[in-house]
Amino acid sequence: MSNQVLRMSRVMLLLVLGAGDAHAGGPAYVAGSSFFDPSVKGAPLTWTGGSLNYYTDQGDLSPVLPGPSADAFVADAFSRWTLVPTAAIVATRAGQLGEDVSGANVYFNADSSISMPSDIMPDATATPLAIVYDRDGQVTDALLGQGAGAADSCFTNAVFGGPDHFSADGHFTHALVVMNGSCASITTQLADVKYLLVRVLGRVLGLGWSQTNINPSPQDYNGFTIMHAVDGAACVPITRCYTSPDLPKMDDRAALSRLYPVTAQNLASFPGKQIFQATTARFHGSVRFVDANGQPAQPMQGVNVLARWIDPNTGAVSSTFVASSVSGFLFQGNAGNTVTGYADSLGEPLNRFGSDDPALEGYFDFAGLEIPAGSSQASYQITVEPVDPLLSQTVGPYQPWQVQPSGSPHPLTVTINRGSDFEQDILMTSSAVDSPDWFGPQSFVNP
Numbered sequence: 271m272s273n274q275v276l277r278m279s280r281v282m283l284l285l286v287l288g289a290g291d292a293h294a295g296g297p298a299y300v301a302g303s304s305f306f307d308p309s310v311k312g313a314p315l316t317w318t319g320g321s322l323n324y325y326t327d328q329g330d331l332s333p334v335l336p337g338p339s340a341d342a343f344v345a346d347a348f349s350r351w352t353l354v355p356t357a358a359i360v361a362t363r364a365g366q367l368g369e370d371v372s373g374a375n376v377y378f379n380a381d382s383s384i385s386m387p388s389d390i391m392p393d394a395t396a397t398p399l400a401i402v403y404d405r406d407g408q409v410t411d412a413l414l415g416q417g418a419g420a421a422d423s424c425f426t427n428a429v430f431g432g433p434d435h436f437s438a439d440g441h442f443t444h445a446l447v448v449m450n451g452s453c454a455s456i457t458t459q460l461a462d463v464k465y466l467l468v469r470v471l472g473r474v475l476g477l478g479w480s481q482t483n484i485n486p487s488p489q490d491y492n493g494f495t496i497m498h499a500v501d502g503a504a505c506v507p508i509t510r511c512y513t514s515p516d517l518p519k520m521d522d523r524a525a526l527s528r529l530y531p532v533t534a535q536n537l538a539s540f541p542g543k544q545i546f547q548a549t550t551a552r553f554h555g556s557v558r559f560v561d562a563n564g565q566p567a568q569p570m571q572g573v574n575v576l577a578r579w580i581d582p583n584t585g586a587v588s589s590t591f592v593a594s595s596v597s598g599f600l601f602q603g604n605a606g607n608t609v610t611g612y613a614d615s616l617g618e619p620l621n622r623f624g625s626d627d628p629a630l631e632g633y634f635d636f637a638g639l640e641i642p643a644g645s646s647q648a649s650y651q652i653t654v655e656p657v658d659p660l661l662s663q664t665v666g667p668y669q670p671w672q673v674q675p676s677g678s679p680h681p682l683t684v685t686i687n688r689g690s691d692f693e694q695d696i697l698m699t700s701s702a703v704d705s706p707d708w709f710g711p712q713s714f715v716n717p
Contacts, residue, residue: 296599298478304619310440312625320530324399329370331403332451347467356527356546373408392434407452428453429466432473465515481662493590495521499662524638551686552637555695557597569632571598572673580649595634596666603667641688652682677701
């Protein structure tokens with residue numbers, strides 16, 4: 271395979287998943303009002319038909335994970351997502367890349383470009399997901415900076431990557447994942463690498479970062495979603511914090527199934543799975559300010575809404591069965607203005623991701639709330655909280671600059687039946703009131 275050249279600034283942005291573009295707290299990417307076809311505006315980006323073919327490196331990952339073992343390791347990590355019973359997703363290893371990807375064919379040039387094999391480039395849609403085994407960390411050094419591939423950087427750089435190419439009809443067309451062999455040189459490191467790989471594969475599938483059980487106590491870790499935004503530095507090895515670190519929790523299962531639901535129409539293609547809508551329940555609505563009379567007013571963006579199962583026998587609120595949704599997760603965040611401009615530092619329009627449909631402003635969605643086996647209904651406590659600006663700064667449409675909710679909601683408990691769809695807005699009492707302007711209409715152009 272011949273090498274191609276990619277500008278450093280672009281590949282860095284893509285490999286950290288376009289942090290300024292992601293609309294997390296649900297899906298990672300939402301089609302916006304530019305670039306994408308108008309028909310898919312506001313729709314989360316997914317792989318077409320829930321089917322993903324991936325190609326693995328010809329080389330070895332490490333002494334303890336030679337090529338075939340590394341391939342099995344990747345397949346097992348993918349199974350954490352493909353075995354979610356209500357998710358219509360399949361990942362197939364379709365072959366190998368055209369080369370052993372290494373420092374010999376991925377390297378940083380003097381003009382700040384990066385040379386890479388053509389079949390791992392963003393436009394290499396014939397190899398939709400390329401998984402690189404970076405045996406000695408040199409590929410990681412080239413992509414993330416000198417020293418990034420060293421063993422002392424494994425906490426952040428053991429596995430990285432994500433989608434780097436989209437189609438106008440709202441689908442992923444290419445992604446790149448790099449596994450750093452310096453972080454998998456002995457067997458005791460493999461649990462951490464597996465956990466990190468599952469997280470990155472979640473991003474590849476289109477999942478955004480989430481906030482549940484913020485600052486958790488030991489028992490709360492049972493419901494601590496895989497797709498939480500940041501791990502604590504004390505969680506090394508990862509099993510110090512989580513007993514089953516790479517198993518999806520309810521929030522993960524629900525988020526994946528919303529992107530790729532098993533339906534009556536596709537059930538035959540996923541034998542043994544369950545129809546998403548029929549086996550779970552949905553609660554959705556909008557978070558809203560209230561006016562001077564306490565009536566619903568404009569929607570409120572960037573509020574983390576939580577749903578926690580209530581044990582019918584004890585009345586206790588569960589920290590294990592918990593889901594989250596950030597209000598306005600489908601709506602655009604910073605779309606720019608006349609003063610700041612309408613494009614990012616690379617010239618990409620700020621409204622490329624996230625809808626401008628007012629109906630989606632402040633909207634949250636808890637499709638996928640689970641009903642305990644043997645029961646036809648369940649009760650959930652609904653609460654709201656700020657998105658943490660330190661531990662969850664990459665969550666929600668306003669990331670990385672988070673907002674504080676205004677006011678507070680009335681306590682809310684919802685009882686929902688299996689297969690039901692329940693809608694109710696959350697009103698934030700004592701929230702800021704929009705007072706009328708004493709002057710006439712104005713704009714940035716005509717102040």
